[in-house]
Amino acid sequence: xxxxxxxxxxxxxxxxxxxxxxxxxxxxxxxxxxxxxxxxxxxxxxxxxxxxxxxxxxxxxxxxxxxxxxxxxxxxxxxxxxxxxxxxxxxxxxxxxxxxxxxxxxxxxxxxxxxxxxxxxxxxxxxxxxxxxxxxxxxxxxxxxxxxxxxxxxxx
Amino acid sequence: xxxxxxxxxxxxxxxxxxxxxxxxxxxxxxxxxxxxxxxxxxxxxxxxxxxxxxxxxxxxxxxxxxxxxxxxxxxxxxxxxxxxxxxxxxxxxxxxxxxxxxxxxxxxxxxxxxxxxxxxxxxxxxxxxxxxxxxxxxxxxxxxxxxxxxxxxxxxxxxxxxxxxxxxxxxxxxxxxxxxxxxxxxxxxxxxxxxxxxxxxxxxxxxxxxxxxxxxxxxxxxxxxxxxxxxxxxxxxxxxxxxxxxxxxxxxxxxxxxxxxxxxxxxxxxxxxxxxxxxxxxxxxxxxxxxxxxxxxxxxxxxxxxxxxxxxxxxxxxxxxxxxxxxxxxxxxxxxxxxxxxxxxxxxxxxxxxxxxxxxxxxxxxxxxxxxxxxxxxxxxxxxxxxxxxxxxxxxxxxxxxxxxxxxxxxxxxxxxxxxxxxxxxxxxxxxxxxxxxxxxxxxxxxxxxxxxxxxxxxxxxxxxxxxxxxxxxxxxxxxxxxxxxxxxxxxxxxxxxxxxxxxxxxxxxxxxxxxxxxxxxxxxxxxxxxxxxxxxxxxxxxxxxxxxxxxxxxxxxxxxxxxxxxxxxxxxxxxxxxxxxxxxxxxxxxxxxxxxxxxxxxxxxxxxxxxxxxxxxxxxxxxxxxxxxxxxxxxxxxxxxxxxxxxxxxxxxxxxxxxxxxxxxxxxxxxxxxxxxxxxxxxxxxxxxxxxxxxxxxxxxxxxxxxxxxxxxxxxxxxxxxxxxxxxxxxxxxxxxxxxxxxxxxxxxxxxxxxxxxxxxxxxxxxxxx
Numbered sequence: 001x002x003x004x005x006x007x008x009x010x011x012x013x014x015x016x017x018x019x020x021x022x023x024x025x026x027x028x029x030x031x032x033x034x035x036x037x038x039x040x041x042x043x044x045x046x047x048x049x050x051x052x053x054x055x056x057x058x059x060x061x062x063x064x065x066x067x068x069x070x071x072x073x074x075x076x077x078x079x080x081x082x083x084x085x086x087x088x089x090x091x092x093x094x095x096x097x098x099x100x101x102x103x104x105x106x107x108x109x110x111x112x113x114x115x116x117x118x119x120x121x122x123x124x125x126x127x128x129x130x131x132x133x134x135x136x137x138x139x140x141x142x143x144x145x146x147x148x149x150x151x152x153x154x155x156x
Numbered sequence: 157x158x159x160x161x162x163x164x165x166x167x168x169x170x171x172x173x174x175x176x177x178x179x180x181x182x183x184x185x186x187x188x189x190x191x192x193x194x195x196x197x198x199x200x201x202x203x204x205x206x207x208x209x210x211x212x213x214x215x216x217x218x219x220x221x222x223x224x225x226x227x228x229x230x231x232x233x234x235x236x237x238x239x240x241x242x243x244x245x246x247x248x249x250x251x252x253x254x255x256x257x258x259x260x261x262x263x264x265x266x267x268x269x270x271x272x273x274x275x276x277x278x279x280x281x282x283x284x285x286x287x288x289x290x291x292x293x294x295x296x297x298x299x300x301x302x303x304x305x306x307x308x309x310x311x312x313x314x315x316x317x318x319x320x321x322x323x324x325x326x327x328x329x330x331x332x333x334x335x336x337x338x339x340x341x342x343x344x345x346x347x348x349x350x351x352x353x354x355x356x357x358x359x360x361x362x363x364x365x366x367x368x369x370x371x372x373x374x375x376x377x378x379x380x381x382x383x384x385x386x387x388x389x390x391x392x393x394x395x396x397x398x399x400x401x402x403x404x405x406x407x408x409x410x411x412x413x414x415x416x417x418x419x420x421x422x423x424x425x426x427x428x429x430x431x432x433x434x435x436x437x438x439x440x441x442x443x444x445x446x447x448x449x450x451x452x453x454x455x456x457x458x459x460x461x462x463x464x465x466x467x468x469x470x471x472x473x474x475x476x477x478x479x480x481x482x483x484x485x486x487x488x489x490x491x492x493x494x495x496x497x498x499x500x501x502x503x504x505x506x507x508x509x510x511x512x513x514x515x516x517x518x519x520x521x522x523x524x525x526x527x528x529x530x531x532x533x534x535x536x537x538x539x540x541x542x543x544x545x546x547x548x549x550x551x552x553x554x555x556x557x558x559x560x561x562x563x564x565x566x567x568x569x570x571x572x573x574x575x576x577x578x579x580x581x582x583x584x585x586x587x588x589x590x591x592x593x594x595x596x597x598x599x600x601x602x603x604x605x606x607x608x609x610x611x612x613x614x615x616x617x618x619x620x621x622x623x624x625x626x627x628x629x630x631x632x633x634x635x636x637x638x639x640x641x642x643x644x645x646x647x648x649x650x651x652x653x654x655x656x657x658x659x660x661x662x663x664x665x666x667x668x669x670x671x672x673x674x675x676x677x678x679x680x681x682x683x684x685x686x687x688x689x690x691x692x693x694x695x696x697x698x699x700x701x702x703x704x705x706x707x708x709x710x711x712x713x714x715x716x717x718x719x720x721x722x723x724x725x726x727x728x729x730x731x732x733x734x735x736x737x738x739x740x741x742x743x744x745x746x747x748x749x750x751x752x753x754x755x756x757x758x759x760x761x762x763x764x765x766x767x768x769x770x771x772x773x774x775x776x777x778x779x780x781x782x783x784x785x786x787x788x789x790x791x792x793x794x795x796x797x798x799x800x801x802x803x804x805x806x807x808x809x810x811x812x813x814x815x816x817x818x819x820x821x822x823x824x825x826x827x828x829x830x831x832x833x834x835x836x837x838x839x840x841x842x843x844x845x846x847x848x849x850x851x852x853x854x855x856x857x858x859x860x861x862x863x864x865x866x867x868x869x870x871x872x873x874x875x876x877x878x879x880x881x882x883x884x885x886x887x888x889x890x891x892x893x894x895x896x897x898x899x900x901x902x903x904x905x906x907x908x909x910x911x912x913x914x915x916x917x918x919x920x921x922x923x924x925x926x927x
Binding site for chain 1: 175176182184187432651652653817851861865
């Protein structure tokens, strides 16, 4: 039985009828065509699907779309403003914080949460903050550098 | 090379803007009109006869358009291919979807095609399959015993092949030995786990009879030829596109059942069909890596000189040969002697079937295994003789003056200076200081250790004659009439960054702005020919093809400009994008102007064709052999067995660097995978062939908090094999790392009399060893 939901996504209001079992990540990807949010596993381990929901980073494969009803979602597509990359996106680019890019949107959204809570994180705090996001390409060093670079940029 | 401004610089990647904004298109992001979704029912047994399949309930489930079983796939498709590459190989038919028997957990036995992925998954539950379980063999050494259950009864044995390489006089070496050291070692089975699982979209256009397949693959051109053969289509009626690919590490270097089944399904239902592998499927259905047992014996002189090496390597192949399954363990055999001048060798490889997922290439494919064995043996030799492991390495190194050096296994190493990288790494590590402090630490009850790994490996794969499949690569460079430059490459990068590094090369050679260059790859309709991305071949082979094209284009531009300036080509200068007669730099034409003239095609020299384009194939004369030294420093908690890597130092030599930023990224990612094998990762099966570590919950991929900061440096020893002098760096980190970490751990426990511990060094295992 489809249910009507209203969700703010990247500042735009969306109203749809969705099946109750539709995962939030499938809603974003297949109903709204926001395919920047990726699916990397089926046990909530990899973090590729991380989005910002009502002010907190969540794994969008662990939520139903109906649970987002009335809420506010920010995805990687919504980070840049007026064509200007977000400092975290710049950090990933400048520090070579990505290779295949598949984990990157989730990494960026987890980093977004970190820098919101802690604008000046230590290396250890960065590593801890992205511990729920798996990357198989980079060995994490350049991701850590990317987040540190973004933190410096935001302070400057 | 030309004046290098771009080449050698840490240029940030041109791929990244689309990837950091969510604008890239991976397979699962593709949505075609009326596209259907495929879900696969997979075998729950590791070895069983299929006695009945009833799909009638699934067929009438909501949204289902078709259900396909093995009979239909067998009618439509030939078995999956293997490149073989080993003499006397036993090759079982490998149906994409088995008809009457499954040989490992997770083989697809039925496919549902439905209007969306939820409907397809729902209908899987309605398919009834009756199995008659057969005896299962999981342990590779038990599989070799007489009376073992047989994976393929028709062969009468599970041994798929034996392969041998010999050099020198091994018997004499063992007679001359002061001491013989022996060690059994394992390289546990790993699961590659690129963050993007595999995925396929297949579309059949009935009108012209064209099949288009988008696949998350490292080898679009090989896939195109293979699909044509398997499905009985003309090769020029098949197009394969590798869109954005989310990592591969060797496990997407293959021709997979699902690629065939999705194509069969698309042709059957007359609509596009998408299949995207779930992670838990990926654990069962995508090839695994490593899985070897090695018996190693070294004959050693009193001073630590290794006189001879006898290796018996048992490769667990799993149940079938995928593309390079048989070849991978032979790479270990070929690389048995590592960086050492060991003249006497016997290396025997036995490839064995078991009821498990097929093993195939995984980052390093045979070389990490070989490096691990020889680097552990060197440490064991040092322990036996009371020598420092670094001294034993130095005593046995192939000296820099000995290159090109032919190994006892018949490989010819192109170039190397192993001492250079070793010395730098020891300096960075403060090796002697650590050794001094280790004494005090031990007195204080702390278990600290340092491990060295000096490796070389096979890159730039490779000469066609030395491979079971073609080893060339192709490229095209086209200066458009507007002066923009299009580079086509048969390589298929998926994270390695050749859209940047190839553009750097073209920018320097042609003297055009890098932003005017586009590098295209991965689509067989755009790039006519290619081999693909594996074995660190993008730069060393694909880059060399690109250089050949650039030389040809520059030559044509020079000849045309000379004609237009009424000068001789030999009197022309081509510098930074400008062409002029020597001494007349003020009267130059730009490459853009020359290209425009080439397309305008008025007043060309009589023998000159219009256009400004060149295509080349580079066939390498040899592999390349990068090398380096990795050093790990670890501490093991005597109470818990927990191991921590305190510092990690890597000095790698991949020849001449094109983009050091990308090289650092490759090395770091490689190290993390090597550490993963050393400490965390392991595919664990029970005796019925059920995969116990079958999800990311149970299989420990390293996270950011589980790996150290890497301290990197490089030396530069160019290769003569290609014009750039670049060797390749994709596997280096993985190859260096696992031996360095295990050597460090064993060093930390050596005062307890520990000489070897098999990977992965999980806490409970180390604690047992300590106790």
